[in-house]
Amino acid sequence: MPQPTPKVRLVIPCLNEVKQLEWSVNTCREFLGKNFPYRWEVFVADNGSSDGTAELAAQLAARHPNVGYFTIPQRGRGRALKKAWSECDADIVAYTDVDLSTELGALEKLCRAIHEGGCDLATGSRLHPDSQIKRGLKREVISRCYNLVLKLALCVDFTDAQCGFKAISRRAVNEILPLVEDGNWFFDTELLVLGERLGYRIADVPVRWIDDDDSRVKIVKTAVEDLQGVWRLRKLLWSRAFKQRVALRTARA
Secondary structure: OOOOOOEEEEEEEEOOOOOOHHHHHHHHHHHHHHHOOOEEEEEEEEEOOOOOHHHHHHHHHHHOOOEEEEEEOOOOHHHHHHHHHHOOOOOEEEEEOOOOOEOHHHHHHHHHHHHOOOOOEEEEEOOOOOOEEEOOHHHHHHHHHHHHHHHHHHOOOOOOOOOOEEEEEHHHHHHOHHHOOOOOOOHHHHHHHHHHHOOOOEEEEEOEEEOOOOOOOOHHHHHHHHHHHHHHHHHHHOOHHHHHHHHHHHHHO
């Protein structure tokens, strides 16, 4: 019997994005409707907006049957993604930044890596040699330095932790997501590090990416929080409890 077509939920996490949310949702809907081989829905995950983003998300959901939303009072991209990914029946869940800096054409590659390639996580990589990237020197240096820190401190194999374009299987949602503690920007890194260390396969996918000059990321504050997260993860990975968890999963596999 042929396998049923997987369902994909594409999440757009939002914080005060009323100016570009409608454009982002409509662009995603148009692209997926014309080019995407899987069943799909677009889902807006508002976290703590105060500019009318939540109200606009509700209007878009009422207008389009393949659009959903929720709003929570707490800020944090990771917190919003964890809720949006966990509370659905999609076989594959993914997310993109609201500015659509990453070309949507790579979404199919992420999902195929999971559905057909045997991976549990797939991440866009701006540092992949086949990627086409346009961004300023400052962000380029910060990104490369951060990923170098991850390789030296945590011995990771993936190349780009913080690209805002990822997909994850339902199995990984159920098994990895409950272990992720961070609810902010470090969420991406923690998800990939824990997944890799527990033996899940991760696909590094080249992307076309254009820097957003209006990005809301506070670089210095985020960098400090990320380094604190790296130190916390390093201690966790060396703990006896985590090593026992890895051994138990290995034995089951």
